Amino acid sequence: GENVEQHPSTLSVQEGDSAVIKCTYSDSASNYFPWYKQELGKRPQLIIDIRSNVGEKKDQRIAVTLNKTAKHFSLHITETQPEDSAVYFCAAVNTGFQKLVFGTGTRLLVSP
């Protein structure tokens, strides 16, 4: 089955810096890769996603890149703000089976 590894587990940056979170997956049949942000005590919120026919996607300060050959994908946050502080989860999905396989999460702390 699918296995997703996520690094780092914690990431501390200064406001205005960039943050990068990396994930690798094992199942080459996975074709959909969402990223979720979970603030303390709240539900996971989808922040960006990418499909296997796309190499990069950007939405304002957030971008995701996908390397299908190497089976890894990354989340990039530029100009970080304190409100970006949260736990970020990557996930991989084989849309034939629909279950999200999550990475173990990255706790991002942005200091003012």
Add this chain to the structure above:
Amino acid sequence: EAGVTQSPTHLIKTRGQQATLRCSPISGHTSVYWYQQALGLGLQFLLWYDEGEERNRGNFPPRFSGRQFPNYSSELNVNALELEDSALYLCASSLGSGEEETQYFGPGTRLLVL
């Protein structure tokens, strides 16, 4: 448009009891998913229902079960509760297999087993 809703928000049970958790998907969504988020751990897939049928199941014992109703709402039942079942149970919904994969999460039910 209302998001995914779950009830109750909190549930306290003792070992050996049964727990029932409920989920209402976003209007128009036919697929419902259940995930377990234990403290300090990530999200683990439990079950996927679509059009009233169980489509996929994670690596959980049979005492975790559920169903989906004709209105697409869903129930998760956990029998013979164990202490390690204490966790946040999250429900998510999507438009349905083959249409749109994006899953939207509810606020969760926090289950505490004493």
